[in-house]
Amino acid sequence: MANDPIVQVRDLRKVFRQGDLDVIALNGVSVDIAPCEFVALMGPSGSGKSTLLHLIAGIDRPTSGTVLVQGINVAELNESQLADWRNQNVGFVFQTFNLIPVLTGFENVELPLLLTQLKRSERRRQVETALELVGLSDRMHHRPDQLSGGQQQRVAIARALVTDPALIVADEPTGNLDAKSAADVMLILQALARSSGKTVIMVTHDPKAAAYGTRSLHLEKGEIAA
Amino acid sequence: MALPLKYNLRNVIVRWRSSMATVLGIAAVVAVFIVLRGMARGLEASSGNTGDPRNVLIVRKGSQAESGSLVSREHFRTLLYMEEVARNERNEPVISAEVIVMVTAPRRDGSGEANVLLRGLTPRGMELRPQVSLVAGRWFEPGHHEAVVSQRLARRFAGFEVGGTIRAGPTTLAIVGQMDGGGSAFDSEAWLDADEARSIFERDQYSSILVRPRDEAALIRLVKKVEEDKRLTLRAEREVEYYAKQTLTAKPIKIVASLLGMAMSLGAVFAAMNTMYASVASRTREIGTLRVLGFSRRTVVACFVIEGGLLAGFGGLVGCLLSLLMNGYSAGTLDFQSFAETVFQFRITPDLMLLGVAFSVAIGVAGSLLPALRAARLPVISALKAP
Structure with a gap:
């Protein structure tokens, strides 16, 4: 059904071992996120918001509990299935952009498509469309070090979009940007949720950034605060 | 991918x-x-580049190389009259009894002395090695204490130019020519007359015999004959095979x-x-x-x-x-x-x-x-x- 949650998190626990100590990062979190929502995960450092994002995106495994994304229990996938699942279903945006420095903007955006069966011409069309969407068609052949921080983050968003995933996860996407670039990036993410049917989950410390979302979830000590 | x-x-x-x-x-x-x-x-x-497939090289049984071989004059005479041996236009048997001796010579770069292989051979021996050609001076004349050295050897040893000398036992040999072995083992040799070599080095025996049989069938017969003749105690094989083994x-x-x-x-x-x-x-x-x-x-x-x-x-x-x-x-x-x-x-x-x-x-x-x-x-x- 259209309004079924795209993400269903139930009793999620994540415990890290640090020396002889067990550190509880998430302590029984349950949350539903509907399609096309733009959810901001907020909270102080160590509250577990990034851990929650990583578990939803399938780049970490929970200690207990379930994460269903589009009905798939992410924790049950093996390493290789998880890699394929991430490639097809999740787009990632990082605080530090995480572009490959030796590749151009175009080549960076094309990377996730190299894992698909698409022909070269189809890949080219999709990359150009994604870069057009973030307003960077004219800079596609520049390497990351030839782009501003805001432009690099827009390339990263294009890379996150290019496989047309249902879910976009963003970890502090404006953390390294000036106010103007941060606003541009937030408008793009907002438009993705509003007009392109994407579900966006974003970790942020910045209330201004969170204000672009449809909902904010506050975490404290590994639990969702009331 | x-x-x-x-x-x-x-x-x-x-x-x-x-x-x-x-x-x-x-x-x-x-x-x-x-x-x-x-x-x-x-x-x-x-x-591997040395020798003629039509030639047979004969050394003493058990010898791995010419330098360690001794062939008596009597054995040479026996071989000389074998019917399998080819004859040239002057009706001479195409066979060469050769003497291998080692002499020392100073290196051109001043790094001491090294052994040089001297081959005493007959005019037939030269006919049997058409891959060797004279590139400077002239061939040696028997009885004149003359030698011809390979030009590659001449580049490595002092006094090996035409007009120079080689110390050979109690005497010295005048270098009258330089030869080119065409990239073969003969590029590491100096040649002189066989009888002169025996005389200088007081050798009663030869080191090896090089012979050209009449044809392929004669070659096979000759090799078999030499190998099977208990009196000869010699080993015969194609010259090219002998050199191919010298690796x-x-x-x-x-x-x-x-x-x-x-x-x-x-x-x-x-x-x-x-x-x-x-x-x-x-x-x-x-x-x-x-x-x-x-x-x-x-x-x-x-x-x-x-x-x-x-x-x-x-x-x-x-x-x-x-x-x-x-x-x-x-x-x-x-x-x-x-x-x-x-x-x-x-x-x-x-x-x-x-x-x-x-x-x-x-x-x-x-x-x-x-x-x-x-x-x-x-x-x-x-x-x-x-x-």
């Missing part, structure tokens, strides 16, 4: 300082590897090439490993990003192994180019059978270069395997948090 090759190439270029050091290190290893093998190949070619000198060089190659390649593997570990360390976040985007551990391993192989392969190509500088270079070494100086040319052949490149790629792959596995095993989240 693998990452595009340009990703590897650009990473190699971006880290050009460490890449260059690895490339040069591997180039040096490959160059030494190829040059040593080229040396062995040159020595083998020198032996003992190349063997120690091949062993040294292999040992040195192994030792140096171990160093090169560590150099490549060091470069690739540094590369993995500086690209930890990149690796994390690739994993997040869906690239498998196997792809990451392949990526770094390909990169190591590329880097080393490039080093191998540079090594090949360096080794080519030695191609055709004429050098001398001790012949472990005759203990005389043997002259040869380095032969850097395409198959050796191909072997060198394959060797370098193997070094690169071996050196990058552990760093690649380390890269693939990095936990994704901690890789993403790397500086």
Whole structure:
């Protein structure tokens, strides 16, 4: 059904071992996120918001509990299935952009498509469309070090979009940007949720950034605060 | 699917300082590897290029080389009148009884003295070796204490020019000509008259007999006859086969090439490993990003192994180019059978270069395997948090 949650998190626990100590990062979190929502995960450092994002995106495994994304229990996938699942279903945006420095903007955006069966011409069309969407068609052949921080983050968003995933996860996407670039990036993410049917989950410390979302979830000590 | 090759190439270029050091290190290893093998190949070619398939060389049974062989005059006379022996237009049997002796001569570069192989031979012996030609002066005349030296030997020994002398036992031989052995073992010899050689060195016996049978059937009969005749105690084989077996000198060089190659390649593997570990360390976040985007551990391993192989392969190509500088270079070494100086040319052949490149790629792959596995095993989240 259209309004079924795209993400269903139930009793999620994540415990890290640090020396002889067990550190509880998430302590029984349950949350539903509907399609096309733009959810901001907020909270102080160590509250577990990034851990929650990583578990939803399938780049970490929970200690207990379930994460269903589009009905798939992410924790049950093996390493290789998880890699394929991430490639097809999740787009990632990082605080530090995480572009490959030796590749151009175009080549960076094309990377996730190299894992698909698409022909070269189809890949080219999709990359150009994604870069057009973030307003960077004219800079596609520049390497990351030839782009501003805001432009690099827009390339990263294009890379996150290019496989047309249902879910976009963003970890502090404006953390390294000036106010103007941060606003541009937030408008793009907002438009993705509003007009392109994407579900966006974003970790942020910045209330201004969170204000672009449809909902904010506050975490404290590994639990969702009331 | 693998990452595009340009990703590897650009990473190699971006880290050009460490890449260059690895490339040069591997180039040096490959160059030494190829040059040593080229040396062995040159020595083998020198032996392999010697002789005429129509000739039969006869030495004492049990002798591995002419220099250690003795053939009596009586045996020579027996062979001389065998019906299988060809005759020239003057109806003379085409057979040459030869004497091999060693003399010492000073090297041109002042690095002491070395043995030189003197071959005493008859005019028939010269007819039997058409690959040898006179390039300067004239041939020796019997009874005049004259010798002709190979021009390659002349480049290595002092006083071997036309007009110079060779000290030979109690006397000296005047050098009246220089010959070219056409890249054969004769390039390491000096020739004089056989009877004169026996007289100077007080030899009652010959070292070997070179003979031209009438035809192929006669050749087979002659070899069989000599081998089976219990009175002769001689061994006969085609001249070309005899020289093809004289590759003992190349063997120690091949062993040294292999040992040195192994030792140096171990160093090169560590150099490549060091470069690739540094590369993995500086690209930890990149690796994390690739994993997040869906690239498998196997792809990451392949990526770094390909990169190591590329880097080393490039080093191998540079090594090949360096080794080519030695191609055709004429050098001398001790012949472990005759203990005389043997002259040869380095032969850097395409198959050796191909072997060198394959060797370098193997070094690169071996050196990058552990760093690649380390890269693939990095936990994704901690890789993403790397500086």
